[in-house]
Amino acid sequence: MNVHAPALAEVLPFDEQASAFAGDVIGNLSQYPKRLSPKYFYDAAGSELFEQITVLPEYYPTRTELGILRDRGDAIAALIPKGAALVEFGAGATTKVRLLLERCDVGAYVPVDISGDFLNAQADALRKDFPGLDVYPVAADFTAPFALPAEIDGMPKVGFFPGSTLGNFEPHEASAFLRSARAILGDGAQLIIGVDLEKDERVLYDAYNDSAGVTARFNLNVLVRINRELGGNFDLSAFTHRSIYNRDRHRIEMHLISRKAQSVRVLGHNFSFRPGESIHTESSYKYSLERFTALARAADWKVRESWTDKEAMFSVHALMASG
Numbered sequence: 408m409n410v411h412a413p414a415l416a417e418v419l420p421f422d423e424q425a426s427a428f429a430g431d432v433i434g435n436l437s438q439y440p441k442r443l444s445p446k447y448f449y450d451a452a453g454s455e456l457f458e459q460i461t462v463l464p465e466y467y468p469t470r471t472e473l474g475i476l477r478d479r480g481d482a483i484a485a486l487i488p489k490g491a492a493l494v495e496f497g498a499g500a501t502t503k504v505r506l507l508l509e510r511c512d513v514g515a516y517v518p519v520d521i522s523g524d525f526l527n528a529q530a531d532a533l534r535k536d537f538p539g540l541d542v543y544p545v546a547a548d549f550t551a552p553f554a555l556p557a558e559i560d561g562m563p564k565v566g567f568f569p570g571s572t573l574g575n576f577e578p579h580e581a582s583a584f585l586r587s588a589r590a591i592l593g594d595g596a597q598l599i600i601g602v603d604l605e606k607d608e609r610v611l612y613d614a615y616n617d618s619a620g621v622t623a624r625f626n627l628n629v630l631v632r633i634n635r636e637l638g639g640n641f642d643l644s645a646f647t648h649r650s651i652y653n654r655d656r657h658r659i660e661m662h663l664i665s666r667k668a669q670s671v672r673v674l675g676h677n678f679s680f681r682p683g684e685s686i687h688t689e690s691s692y693k694y695s696l697e698r699f700t701a702l703a704r705a706a707d708w709k710v711r712e713s714w715t716d717k718e719a720m721f722s723v724h725a726l727m728a729s730g
C-alpha cells in the first residue's frame with residue numbers, strides 16, 4: 408500500500424527515503440499480523456543501541472564472528488586476489504572489514520549502505536588509517552539492485568556481508584539477495600559471508616532477551632522513530648518487548664506486544680490493537696551448515712571454504728560465483 412504524497416507533505420520534508428519508510432510502515436501495520444521491517448531499526452539511536460547489543464555478555468554473534476575473522480583472517484585474506492574491489496553490503500562499524508584490509512592488498516573498498524552520513528564518516532576514517540586505499544562509498548539500499556562505481560570496472564570483485572544480516576531475510580528473500588549479489592558482483596566474483604548457526608535454544612533466547620534490557624530498548628526504538636519521523640503517537644509504555652525462538656522455522660522472532668486495547672495514529676491512519684496483539688519487528692534466521700550450503704547453491708554460489716568457531720556458534724563462508 409502506498410501513502411499519498413499530500414498526506415506526507417503536511418508532516419515531513421518529503422524525500423524518497425522518508426516516503427519509502429512511510430509507505431512500508433502504513434502498509435505493514437495495515438496487515439494482520441502486524442509487522443515492521445527490521446531495516447528501520449537503524450536510525451542514529453538504533454545504531455547506537457545495536458552497538459551496545461554487540462558487547463552484551465549474552466549476545467555471542469559479534470564477538471564470535473570477530474574471533475573467526477581474527478583466527479582465520481590469513482586464510483580468508485589469501486582467497487582475496489591482489490587488486491580486488493572489496494564490496495561490503497550494509498557497512499556498519501568498520502571493525503570487521505579492517506581485519507581483512509590489514510591482511511590483503513585490495514585495489515578498492517566499496518561500502519554500500521542506506522545511511523549516507525554514516526558511510527562518509529566511515530570512509531574518511533578508513534582513508535586515514537589505510538592511506539592509499541581507494542574508498543568509493545555507495546549510498547543505496549542493498550536489498551535492491553544498485554550500480555557499482557565505474558572506478559572498479561575490471562577489478563576482480565569480492566563481496567563482504569558479515570554480521571549474519573542474511574538472517575534478517577525470509578528464506579526466499581535470502582535467496583533473492585544472494586542472486587542479486589551474484590548479478591551485481593558478476594562472473595568470477597566471490598562473497599565472504601557471516602551466518603549465525605542453530606544452537607541450544609536457551610543460548611538463542613538469552614541473546615535476544617538480555618538482562619540489561621538493551622534489546623528491549625532497541626526493539627521499542629522503532630516506535631520512537633515512527634513517532635518522530637512520521638508523526639506517530641505510539642505510547643511506549645503500552646508495548647512490551649518479546650523475543651521467542653520459533654523452532655519449526657529456525658528463527659528468533661522479535662515482537663512488540665500491546666499491553667492493552669489501544670488505537671495508534673500514524674500519518675492520518677488509525678491502527679487498533681487488541682490486548683496482547685503483536686507487531687512482528689524482526690526475524691533472525693539461524694542456519695545449519697547444510698541449509699546454508701543449499702541456499703547458496705540454489706542462488707548460483709558454490710561454497711569454497713567455511714569456518715566456524717570451536718563451538719560452532721557462528722560461521723563464515725567464502726563463496727564463488729557459479730552458474
Ligand code: AVJ
Nearest residue numbers: 460570571572574575622691
Ligand atoms: C544485525 C540482524 C544480525 O539478528 O542478531 C540483534 C540484529 N536484533 N538483537 C541479529 C539484532 C536483536 C542482528 N542482526
